[in-house]
Amino acid sequence: EAQVTQNPRYLITVTGKKLTVTCSQNMNHEYMSWYRQDPGLGLRQIYYSMNVEVTDKGDVPEGYKVSRKEKRNFPLILESPSPNQTSLYFCASSRVDETQYFGPGTRLLVL
């Protein structure tokens, strides 16, 4: 089944403790992206990647890192999480210039 998977789906952590949210797609898509969703602010893009080893900042990249070592994986790294990064996170993927498919979301709480 074609899908975008994210892990973990739910995570509670404390300020400053490094964490990684994984994203994987099995559709051989070139493009992958991370969004965060907050009440009243909607979905905002954090980082995106056009292909392996090609990444760029979205609208709200501060406090986040990404890497794209393999085509199928695009992990989101929070080196030192802070409470303002408490949010619902979505990974998305697509072929170039085609429809984006979203993962199920990761709900993060930073205490």
Added chain:
Amino acid sequence: DAKTTQPPSMDCAEGRAANLPCNHSTISGNEYVYWYRQIHSQGPQYIIHGLKNNETNEMASLIITEDRKSSTLILPHATLRDTAVYYCIVRVGTDSWGKLQFGAGTQVVVTP
């Protein structure tokens, strides 16, 4: 700046057609209109997209006005499972095709 304007909410009776309007008066000639929906904090789901011709697929129809300044998403026979937030998105230019700028969307509630 918002590129699309949608009503914040609307109700629809089950089995009836739901017509969701969207204004995009500043749309450029090479920009597509996309519709996604999000069911209660799940990942957004693609519905349909179009450039200037009307489009139909198994989920919905998209009607784009001739001047392309507005469009309507039609769910022909709404079911309770169509209750969701519906987003009308104008793709941000050909150089930034990957970034989808989500607005506030329209909360659609389908009632029995």
